[in-house]
Amino acid sequence: MTDKALPPGSGTAEDPAALAGGRIVVDGRPLPFRPGDPIAVAILRAGEQPARGGTLCLAGDCPNCLATVDGVSFVRTCQVPCRPGLRVERHPADGLPPLPSVQDSTLAEPPRHREIHVERREVEVAVIGGGRSGSAAAAQARARGRAVLVMDAADGSEVVAIYPGPTIVARTSAGMLHVHPEEIVVATGVAEIQPVCPGSHLAGLVTTRAAERLHAAGVDLGHAIAVGPPPDGVPCDPVSGRLVGFEGDEAGHVRAVVMADPATGDRRTIPCDTAVLGLGYAPRDVLARMAASGADGTGGAAEAVRVVGPAADDHPLPPAPADPSAVVCPCHQVTVVDLEGAWDRGFRELELLKRATLAGIGTCQGGACLPHVRAWISERTGTVPEPFTARPASRQITIAEAAANVHIDAFRRTPLHDEHLAAGAAMDRFGGWWRPWHYGNHLAEYWAVREGVSIGDVSTLGKVVVSGPDVVEFLERLYPCRIADIQPGRSRYALLLNERGHVMDDGMILREADTRFVLSFTSGGAANAEMWIRDWIDAWGLAVHVLDRTMSLAAINVTGPLAGRLLVRAGLADPPRFLRHAHAEVAGIPCHVMRLSFTGEAAWELHHPADRSVELWRALLELGRDLGVRPHGLQALFALRLEKGHVIVGMDTELDTTPRRLGMDWAVRMDKPAFIGRAALERTARLPDHRRLVGFTMDGPDAPVEGSPIWSAGDIIGHVTGSWHSPVLGRTVLLGWQKRTPFPESVEIDGRLAVVAATPFYDPEGRRARA
Amino acid sequence: MPALDPIRGLRVVADPAALDAARWTAVGGDPGPVATDIDRITVLRFASDDAFALGATAVDVDDEHAIVEDEPGFVGGWCSLDDLRRHLEWSLPGARPVLCQGLIAGVPAKLWLPDDDDALLLTAVAFADVLSERLGWRR
Numbered sequence: 001m002t003d004k005a006l007p008p009g010s011g012t013a014e015d016p017a018a019l020a021g022g023r024i025v026v027d028g029r030p031l032p033f034r035p036g037d038p039i040a041v042a043i044l045r046a047g048e049q050p051a052r053g054g055t056l057c058l059a060g061d062c063p064n065c066l067a068t069v070d071g072v073s074f075v076r077t078c079q080v081p082c083r084p085g086l087r088v089e090r091h092p093a094d095g096l097p098p099l100p101s102v103q104d105s106t107l108a109e110p111p112r113h114r115e116i117h118v119e120r121r122e123v124e125v126a127v128i129g130g131g132r133s134g135s136a137a138a139a140q141a142r143a144r145g146r147a148v149l150v151m152d153a154a155d156g157s158e159v160v161a162i163y164p165g166p167t168i169v170a171r172t173s174a175g176m177l178h179v180h181p182e183e184i185v186v187a188t189g190v191a192e193i194q195p196v197c198p199g200s201h202l203a204g205l206v207t208t209r210a211a212e213r214l215h216a217a218g219v220d221l222g223h224a225i226a227v228g229p230p231p232d233g234v235p236c237d238p239v240s241g242r243l244v245g246f247e248g249d250e251a252g253h254v255r256a257v258v259m260a261d262p263a264t265g266d267r268r269t270i271p272c273d274t275a276v277l278g279l280g281y282a283p284r285d286v287l288a289r290m291a292a293s294g295a296d297g298t299g300g301a302a303e304a305v306r307v308v309g310p311a312a313d314d315h316p317l318p319p320a321p322a323d324p325s326a327v328v329c330p331c332h333q334v335t336v337v338d339l340e341g342a343w344d345r346g347f348r349e350l351e352l353l354k355r356a357t358l359a360g361i362g363t364c365q366g367g368a369c370l371p372h373v374r375a376w377i378s379e380r381t382g383t384v385p386e387p388f389t390a391r392p393a394s395r396q397i398t399i400a401e402a403a404a405n406v407h408i409d410a411f412r413r414t415p416l417h418d419e420h421l422a423a424g425a426a427m428d429r430f431g432g433w434w435r436p437w438h439y440g441n442h443l444a445e446y447w448a449v450r451e452g453v454s455i456g457d458v459s460t461l462g463k464v465v466v467s468g469p470d471v472v473e474f475l476e477r478l479y480p481c482r483i484a485d486i487q488p489g490r491s492r493y494a495l496l497l498n499e500r501g502h503v504m505d506d507g508m509i510l511r512e513a514d515t516r517f518v519l520s521f522t523s524g525g526a527a528n529a530e531m532w533i534r535d536w537i538d539a540w541g542l543a544v545h546v547l548d549r550t551m552s553l554a555a556i557n558v559t560g561p562l563a564g565r566l567l568v569r570a571g572l573a574d575p576p577r578f579l580r581h582a583h584a585e586v587a588g589i590p591c592h593v594m595r596l597s598f599t600g601e602a603a604w605e606l607h608h609p610a611d612r613s614v615e616l617w618r619a620l621l622e623l624g625r626d627l628g629v630r631p632h633g634l635q636a637l638f639a640l641r642l643e644k645g646h647v648i649v650g651m652d653t654e655l656d657t658t659p660r661r662l663g664m665d666w667a668v669r670m671d672k673p674a675f676i677g678r679a680a681l682e683r684t685a686r687l688p689d690h691r692r693l694v695g696f697t698m699d700g701p702d703a704p705v706e707g708s709p710i711w712s713a714g715d716i717i718g719h720v721t722g723s724w725h726s727p728v729l730g731r732t733v734l735l736g737w738q739k740r741t742p743f744p745e746s747v748e749i750d751g752r753l754a755v756v757a758a759t760p761f762y763d764p765e766g767r768r769a770r771a
Numbered sequence: 772m773p774a775l776d777p778i779r780g781l782r783v784v785a786d787p788a789a790l791d792a793a794r795w796t797a798v799g800g801d802p803g804p805v806a807t808d809i810d811r812i813t814v815l816r817f818a819s820d821d822a823f824a825l826g827a828t829a830v831d832v833d834d835e836h837a838i839v840e841d842e843p844g845f846v847g848g849w850c851s852l853d854d855l856r857r858h859l860e861w862s863l864p865g866a867r868p869v870l871c872q873g874l875i876a877g878v879p880a881k882l883w884l885p886d887d888d889d890a891l892l893l894t895a896v897a898f899a900d901v902l903s904e905r906l907g908w909r910r
Binding site for chain 2: 118119120122167178180405406407408409410411412413414415417433465467468469471515516543545546547549551552553609610611612
């Protein structure tokens with residue numbers, strides 16, 4: 001045993017060779033490195049440790065050299081080459097490193113982020129691992145004329161994930177690399193087994209390959225002893241017997257290895273500066289398992305993946321860890337006692353033990369603990385469990401790396417988007433579209449509809465044309481209302497139900513000819529409705545053509561008592577009557593004019609080519625200037641519809657809402673022989689129901705917020721879906737759910753009395769809408 | 772810098788066999804900045820029963836129930852494939868000419884690839900602004 005300071009590490013700043021590479025900054029102190037040094041090696045050469053201790057593998061398999069590098073925490077310092085000025089901060093001995101940049105940021109000034117470049121490549125064969133077996137596989141593939149890409153962390157391409165597709169995600173010095181191969185060869189070799197015994201947390205423990213690497217780098221290991229097969233070319237003393245544990249000094253460095261005679265059990269303590277551990281191998285197969293199982297459990301990319309070389313071989317498991325205090329999982333400090341505790345609580349499968357103890361979900365993703373946990377289970381059950389599921393990412397990646405080139409959902413803009421902005425609209429996202437919430441004064445917009453004329457952008461409504469010899473038969477089966485008696489030029493409101501009789505969507509059915517209809521749907525439900533239509537046409541084998549015009553046609557709703565007058569000014573001499581529709585020019589623009597009403601006032605929707613929308617919008621505003629025309633946003637529209645008690649599917653409804661629960665049995669013709677949902681409605685009609693959407697009114701100027709709980713006799717029995725203090729009615733009107741019978745006639749909302757009231761609250765006879 | 776411009780054409784949904792035999796014509800008018808030569812109508816088959824004929828103004832299709840509409844719902848722009856590769860997370864088909872579709876910069880879009888160099892990028896007009904912004908294209 002030598003008496004020098006804590007080996008391994010004899011290199012110093014005075015060593016001229018050490019200065020050749022430059023200096024990195026470790027915890028604020030400059031530290032020299034040699035060309036080619038990974039960070040961990042440079043730190044060890046200086047006689048220090050890259051982390052808190054534990055057996056170093058220097059191969060990227062263990063969690064024992066993690067540090068914060070240039071502001072990024074949990075970086076494997078053995079995998080990162082030094083460069084001048086690189087900043088390294090060791091993680092705290094207890095606890096986690098602080099989150100970078102967050103402390104000084106606000107919502108207004110978020111933390112600075114790096115722009116991560118993403119390169120995409122398509123190859124025929126991707127080989128992960130550039131060692132002997134990987135190189136051989138690459139050569140074989142090239143010999144077959146295949147285009148090959150070899151990725152190896154040592155060469156700057158660290159693969160962190162394989163997704164179904166397959167798509168390989170690798171981290172490179174230039175950013176992220178997304179590779180789309182036809183075939184994947186995993187040649188990742190083997191990892192060295194880590195010790196699980198008392199003292200395994202000490203510094204000065206290295207694996208055999210790490211010892212060889214340190215020796216080659218000129219790092220003095222001091223007095224080294226080898227447990228297991230000795231490393232090639234590294235001066236050390238082999239010891240025999242069964243490894244019992246390690247003894248260390250107060251500084252946390254190993255000072256001796258404790259071995260036991262396998263035959264007698266006699267123990268002996270062998271002093272050392274460094275313990276070199278050759279405890280066996282385990283396949284480095286996390287990526288192979290990830291590819292086989294898939295990131296989302298859908299089967300992954302198994303058919304395209306081949307594992308070759310030592311990674312594909314069977315390797316004996318280590319002895320089952322026995323000492324109760326021994327740390328099995330160094331990432332989460334899971335001990336044998338922890339495993340036993342979880343086992344006793346009934347978590348007796350590998351996946352369950354992982355979840356119960358956290359062993360295997362840490363930074364090394366089971367690289368250190370998995371062989372030991374499998375051995376521990378095998379000793380108890382007599383069966384070796386398969387390794388647990390591997391999911392991306394196998395290495396720590398930053399959020400910026402994970403999010404590189406990833407976009408948030410794209411929200412659609414109507415052709416009138418810029419017009420809304422120019423008019424001062426506050427825009428918000430609804431149903432996948434940007435829509436005007438208001439134009440600065442939602443009350444003025446509301447009154448324009450109730451007393452004058454207003455226009456609204458309803459381009460977002462779904463618009464689907466269906467045509468064909470079987471179209472009537474199809475629609476009769478699709479909708480719960482009658483279709484055959486809708487005459488050309490007429491329209492009908494309809495619910496769209498699923499097989500369980502639940503409301504999926506609603507809209508209008510407009511007949512254009514004997515075999516041609518236009519169907520409208522809600523903005524948020526249109527895409528789903530279109531798929532629904534196509535699926536059923538295919539399922540029933542009916543001859544019906546479908547064309548989705550949602551994004552090809554814009555739509556403007558002209559509504560209010562003066563709306564008809566405005567349309568006449570725009571050249572529509574005879575606007576269609578209620579629930580009728582016609583094709584006509586408005587302000588010189590071809591429109592499909594539909595008379596209906598969602599606002600409770602006279603209303604015409606003008607469906608027109610998207611590229612003429614701005615022209616029509618401006619013309620209507622100009623022609624109606626002296627009528628006080630102004631645009632209205634969603635805030636006013638929602639209030640107007642609430643006064644009429646009109647339901648908005650998705651806002652007022654839930655996934656299992658039936659027509660009966662909405663009080664809309666009138667929209668269902670049970671005397672039709674068949675339609676989607678009929679059987680379920682027939683069955684449930686005989687059963688008592690305990691839910692209903694009803695209207696409420698309450699006094700006071702303040703409307704409760706939507707979502708407010710509805711109370712009765714001290715219990716919450718539902719919630720508010722729509723709420724508005726109606727200027728025209730002089731009271732607050734609400735829609736809300738009652739979900740407990742008997743349904744009370746009065747409830748408490750927001751600490752006030754609310755009384756059940758019939759809907760529509762406004763113009764219950766519908767005279768204004770039909771005027 | 773490429774740009775997304777309005778595309779002119781006819782959209783037809785009809786029996787596949789009838790669409791195969793359809794006779795397209797382009798009569799006068801400006802075919803638009805991205806449409807092909809007015810005498811050379813490019814028919815993009817979105818599906819077996821669904822065609823978008825760039826530059827076409829009329830069609831003779833033997834299906835009395837065919838849906839035939841002027842199609843103002845798309846914008847498009849010519850570019851090189853290299854302009855787009857980093858925005859794709861899916862593999863391009865090898866055949867040419869070919870129409871393919873998927874997310875480009877996270878936006879639903881279609882690609883018409885007449886050869887190995889050129890690409891006509893199409894998207895719904897409702898996505899025109901967001902796609903232009905993400906691609907850094909002129910709008």
